[in-house]
Amino acid sequence: MKKFLLLLSLFFAVTTLKAQDSLMIRKLYDEALVNGECYENLRYLCKKIGSRLSGSVGAEKSVAWSKKLMDTYGFDKVYLQEVMVPHWVRGAKEEGFIIDGKTRIKVPIAALGMSVGTPAAGITANIVEVKSLKELDALGESVIKGKIVFFNGPFDPRFIETGQGYGAAGIQRFAGPSAAAKYGAAGAIVRSITPALDDYPHTGGTVYAEGGRKIPAAAISTLAANKLSNMLKLRKLPLIKFYFKQSCQTLPDVKSYNVIGEVTGSEHPNKFISVGGHLDSWDLAEGAHDDGTGVMQSVEVLRIFKKTGYKPKNSVRAVFFMNEENGHKGGLKYAEVAAQNKEEHIAAIETDEGGFTPRGFSFQGIPAAQLKAINDKYSALFEPYEADRLVAGGGGTDIGPLKETIPSIVLIGFRPDSQRYFDIHHTPNDVFENVNKRELELGAGAIAALVYLIDQHGL
Template sequence: MKKFFSAILLLSVVTSVKAQDSVTIRKFFDEALVNGQSYENLRYLCKKIGPRLSGSANAQKSVEWSKKLMDSYGFDKVYLQEVMVPHWVRGAKEQGFIIDGKTRIPVPIAALGMSVATPKDGVTATIVEVKSLKELETLGESVVKGKIVFFNGPFDQRYIETGEGYGAAGVQRFAGPSAAAKLGAVGAIVRSITPALDDYPHTGGTVYEEGGRKIPAAAISTLAANKLSNMLRLRKLPQIKFFFKQNCELLPDVRSYNVIGEITGTEKPNKIITVGGHLDSWDLAEGAHDDGTGVMQSVEVLRIFKAVGYKPKNTVRAVFFMNEENGHKGGLKYAEVAAQNKEDHLVALETDEGGFTPRGFSFQGVTAAKLKDINNNFKSLLEPYEADRLVSGGGGTDIGPLKETIPSIVLMGFRPDSQRYFDIHHTPNDVFENVNKRELELGAASIAAMVYLIDQHGL
């Protein structure tokens, strides 16, 4: 009988706690949807500051403005964390042409981030088309030397979660130019990593092997990639050449900063929950979805807590990381300082997949049994807001280094609807006008709800 009454009492307590959680989470969503400031903050970041490539004057402006924004909200601590970042500049607009005999067909290209420049008169060579790094290796130096390698592996449309397609195709951009250089290529052209067919080249970083030969590398739009591929298929290879010219330059490293604001925990101030995104962006547009939405959602979590009077048990920290796009120095520095200070991080949550409709969260560093528990405890509370897809998966680039220095930490990623993100990602279309106010606010409230649940109940 005692066990029976104990079970009834426990059920009653659990039901009461969940009811209170539900009420609190509703307050977060009401605050975000009625009084939210993430959208107007994003407007300022995009329209008054604009592109924020690491090392640029605009990146520094964004740091200064972000600190003032956090100060204005009255967080318990607001500070800058110094970090040295690369300073790569694109230079004058790139030129690209398919050369068919005496005919020159202009095509849209964009230098890959961290690429070297072409010679001042550009590069002209015949083309070797490949669909993968493995195919390139199979061809070998005898076929590749002296040519431009055209990486034309398409975005695999079969992935429902488009981030998986991006990861699968992305190796061509990250590692392709360096692999081509090893075989004697004089340049590399990479099909834009997107499921869309359009004439917007998608930039993004490439990584040269340390000490290896460097060749100029550019992204080509998907429509232009299809045109080039069809021309190569229909004609003999020597007839088709490619010309491109780009003027990028890598300047000395620049001092920059992560911007950090926090609300100190009332019960466990030394235990930290981090939520963040990256402040820097590529230079082709305003960096609205990548990752202006992420940083504005992160600071909005803390603002919402203060607005509704929620005082977290643990310290909750919003971090605007610098240099995610072409070096990841901000994330590395944050992890380094956390290790030096012996900080006890419970969870780090990154939002860097755009400001689209929230769908849920991914968890890295939890067992299958633990993930089941998380679903049992949290799913029903997030279901009314359609942000209840709680799955195994990655956390994010900026928080990844924390796993090396704090093995016990759980890394999380905010997972909005992914279907439109890679149409915009790394292109001139990544502008404020392509962000939906309500979707952004729903995302901020969803992240606030998840941080609250972790703060109250742990994982």
């Protein structure tokens, strides 16, 4: 009988707790959806400041404005964390042409981030088309030397979660130009990493091998890539050439900052839950989805807590990381300082997959049993909001270094619907008008709910 009463007591305790959590989550969502400020904050960031590539005037303005925004919300702490960042500039608009005998066909291109420029007159050369680094290696120097390598591996549409397609195709952009340089290529043109067929070239960073030769590298739009590939198939190779010109360069590193706001924990002020995105963006547009939505959702979590009167047990930080796009220096600095200060971090959440409809969260590097326990505790609470996919997966680029310095931390990625993100990602089309207000606010509510649950019950 005593055992039965104990079990009954536990059942009612758990049921009551879940009811309290459910009510609190509803309260957080209501604040996000009725009184949310992340959409208007994003409007200001995009329209009044615009692109924010590390080292630029836009990045500098965004840091000053972000700190001021956090100050107006009255968080317990607001501060800047100094970090040295790369300063790459695009220069004059790039030019690209397919040359077919005496015919020149203009095509949309964009220099890859951290690429070197071409000579002032540009580069004209025959083309070698490849669809993978393995194919490049098979051809070798005898075929590639003096040519422009055209990396035309398509985005695989079979992946339902499009981030997997991006990862698979992305190796061409990250490593392709440096690999082509090893075989004597004069330059590299890379198919934009997107499932969309359009004339927006997608920029993004490339990484040169340490001590290796650097060649100019540019992205080409998917429609132009298809045109070039078809022309190469129809004509003899020597007849088709490619010309491109770009004036990008890397200047000396400059001082910038991560922007950090904190609500101090009422019971455990030295234990931290971080939620963040990256403040910098590529220079082709406004950086709306990548990653204006992420930083605005992050600060919205703290604003929601303040507005609803929720006082977290643990300290909660909103972190606007600088330099995710072309160096990751902000994430490295945040982890370095956390380790130096011997901070105890429970979890870090990153939102850097756009401001689309929330589907759930991914948890990096935790045992299957722990993930099951998280689902058992939390998935039913997220189900009414259709954000209950709690799965294994990546946390994010900026929070990744925390795992190296604080092994016990749990890294979490916010996972919105992925179908449209890579149509916009790194393009001139990444503008405020392509963000949906309700989707953005639903994401802020979901992240606030998860931070609340972790704060109350842990992982």
